[in-house]
Amino acid sequence: MANSIKELLKQDDFSKDDIVKLLHAEGEEKIMLFQKSAEVKEKYIGKRVWLRGLIEFSNVCSKDCLYCGIRKSNKNPERYDLTDDEILAAAQFAYESGYASIALQSGELESPFITNRIENLLNKVKKFSNGELGITLSVGEQEPEVYKKWFDAGAHRYLLRIEASNPVLYKKIHPDNKKHNFRRRLDCLQSLQDIGYQAGTGVMIGLPFQTTEDLANDLLFMRDFDIDMVGMGPYIEHVDTPLIKYADKLLPLKERFELTLKMIALLRIMMKDINMVASTAQQTIDPEGREKSVEIGANIIMPNITPGKYRDDYNLYANKPGSDNIYDDSVSNLEARLALIDTEIVYGKWGDTKHYEKRRKRGGR
Numbered sequence: 001m002a003n004s005i006k007e008l009l010k011q012d013d014f015s016k017d018d019i020v021k022l023l024h025a026e027g028e029e030k031i032m033l034f035q036k037s038a039e040v041k042e043k044y045i046g047k048r049v050w051l052r053g054l055i056e057f058s059n060v061c062s063k064d065c066l067y068c069g070i071r072k073s074n075k076n077p078e079r080y081d082l083t084d085d086e087i088l089a090a091a092q093f094a095y096e097s098g099y100a101s102i103a104l105q106s107g108e109l110e111s112p113f114i115t116n117r118i119e120n121l122l123n124k125v126k127k128f129s130n131g132e133l134g135i136t137l138s139v140g141e142q143e144p145e146v147y148k149k150w151f152d153a154g155a156h157r158y159l160l161r162i163e164a165s166n167p168v169l170y171k172k173i174h175p176d177n178k179k180h181n182f183r184r185r186l187d188c189l190q191s192l193q194d195i196g197y198q199a200g201t202g203v204m205i206g207l208p209f210q211t212t213e214d215l216a217n218d219l220l221f222m223r224d225f226d227i228d229m230v231g232m233g234p235y236i237e238h239v240d241t242p243l244i245k246y247a248d249k250l251l252p253l254k255e256r257f258e259l260t261l262k263m264i265a266l267l268r269i270m271m272k273d274i275n276m277v278a279s280t281a282q283q284t285i286d287p288e289g290r291e292k293s294v295e296i297g298a299n300i301i302m303p304n305i306t307p308g309k310y311r312d313d314y315n316l317y318a319n320k321p322g323s324d325n326i327y328d329d330s331v332s333n334l335e336a337r338l339a340l341i342d343t344e345i346v347y348g349k350w351g352d353t354k355h356y357e358k359r360r361k362r363g364g365r
């Protein structure tokens with residue numbers, strides 16, 4: 001068996017069966033996988049990370065995803081919406097700290113008011129930073145005209161996780177109605193690419209009903225969609241969500257964590273030059289989760305710069321860092337932690353993917 005994994009790891013790309021095999025790698029084989037992905041990362045990206053200051057600007061959501069703590073039907077979180085001034089102050093902080101990029105994330109709302117508000121914010125961020133601050137949006141499904149408006153106003157990256165690339169699994173973790181439609185999510189991802197965004201997607205790992213084959217297909221989906229950025233992380237159950245009833249059927253958290261590392265490692269080997277986030281959910285399970293993800297393939301860290309008083313209410317899953325346990329996400333702390341794995345932070349640079357440039361030159365989607 002050790003041999004066959006060794007042979008597999010000489011390849012640059014994998015079939016579904018290969019991926020399933022590699023996702024089951026343990027012990028020495030797992031170490032071989034992580035060594036290979038770390039080598040690929042070093043060769044194509046370097047031992048470096050880029051920052052995106054994360055502003056979780058609102059937890060108001062019109063959707064009812066069965067796994068998510070800020071789903072519309074959950075009456076427990078206090079709903080908040082940062083003022084424009086609070087958002088701009090956080091963006092200014094990121095700019096002055098040399099983060100070079102921010103990521104604006106919220107629950108999903110679609111309305112002319114939201115469209116104009118975000119367009120206005122984008123204009124203001126671009127203005128005060130002389131166009132220097134890069135902007136990633138992650139505000140869910142919208143009409144193509146809305147995506148285009150925001151792109152023209154200066155957003156150039158968009159993160160929209162497909163959550164699960166198997167439509168049957170997707171249906172099991174979402175309400176079965178028009179507002180939670182797999183096809184629409186896919187169409188949204190497609191229009192983001194068509195408009196010219198660096199398009200990012202991702203999945204949750206360790207969901208109830210999810211099989212290893214599903215995870216293998218998730219990676220093939222990302223490869224075939226020719227995605228520029230990926231943010232994938234472990235599913236962590238939340239007590240106020242319908243999926244909590246399957247909590248006793250889940251893999252232990254530690255195994256979901258390890259499986260996520262393997263997914264990151266495999267995708268790094270398959271898609272050498274994409275941007276990959278070390279997720280907060282990994283850090284929630286293991287305090288060194290982000291560093292471990294960076295070591296084996298991730299190259300983007302999103303320090304949370306949402307004002308502290310709102311953080312308890314962006315409670316997507318159990319134990320997500322809130323106001324009582326805000327990790328020290330200051331750059332000095334991050335620098336010190338990353339130095340332990342011989343990795344440096346690149347300041348003042350967007351860190352856009354070579355993959356994106358190549359895809360556009362090829363005239364790809």
Ligand code: SAM
Nearest residue numbers: 067068106107108138140161234235236316317
């Ligand atoms: N509404 C936007 C969207 O769906 O693209 C962005 C906000 S949404 C809350 C951000 C991400 O949180 C989702 O894409 C989902 O993968 C993740 N998430 C939600 N609930 C989670 C859970 N219980 N465990 C892990 N991740 C979760």
